[in-house]
Amino acid sequence: xxxxxxxxxxxxxxxxxxxxxxxxxxxxxxxxxxxxxxxxxxxxxxxxxxxxxxxxxxxxxxxxxxxxxxxxxxxxxxxxxxxxxxxxxxxxxxxxxxxxxxxxxxxxxxxxxxxxxxxxxxxxxxxxxxxxxxxxx
DNA sequence: ATTCTTACA
DNA sequence: TGTAAGCA
Numbered sequence: 001x002x003x004x005x006x007x008x009x010x011x012x013x014x015x016x017x018x019x020x021x022x023x024x025x026x027x028x029x030x031x032x033x034x035x036x037x038x039x040x041x042x043x044x045x046x047x048x049x050x051x052x053x054x055x056x057x058x059x060x061x062x063x064x065x066x067x068x069x070x071x072x073x074x075x076x077x078x079x080x081x082x083x084x085x086x087x088x089x090x091x092x093x094x095x096x097x098x099x100x101x102x103x104x105x106x107x108x109x110x111x112x113x114x115x116x117x118x119x120x121x122x123x124x125x126x127x128x129x130x131x132x133x134x135x136x137x
Numbered sequence: 138a139t140t141c142t143t144a145c146a
Numbered sequence: 147t148g149t150a151a152g153c154a
Contacts, residue, residue, distance in 0.1 A: 017140075028140085029147060047154085048140060141153080 015051040024059055034062060037072050039079060074099055 021028045034040050035049075039062050042049040058079065065075045078099075081092040 027147075029149085032141085033147065139154100143151085144149105145151105146147100146149080 013053055015056065017049050017051070020051045020056060020059065023056065024063060026059075026063070031059070034059070034072070038076050039072065069103065070099070 015023070017028045017031055021031055031040070035042065040055055040058055042051045042055055044050065061079070061082070062075055065078065066072070070078075078092070078095060081088055081095055084092065
């Protein structure tokens, strides 16, 4: 455990925004921003935000999703389905399948575009090099 | 000193 | 998201 500030009756480790931010390597602004987007809902004590271990793990999931290019709006949907049972699980998986499939398609399309451009550039490159070669010798 | 909100870059 | 401002 870290140097957390408070502990409730159930001995649950709690964090202040400063600790949470440092622990995850993000700014406090980022954490508040995600809250604004409905991704995290910390409880408040005298107006100040208090985060639980659960919130911390949730933030980890958010950062992971973001790192692979997931839009915050999709992360929110994913989180809303997360932790549910039965039907929720199914919808959770269906959502993941749908989104990953779309992302894969998008990336493959970009890859084709890049490959195409790459081929054109190589053609131009070789052509120029060829002409320069003839001019010299 | 720290956090919070709001607003602008 | 960073940064700044004005509070509590």
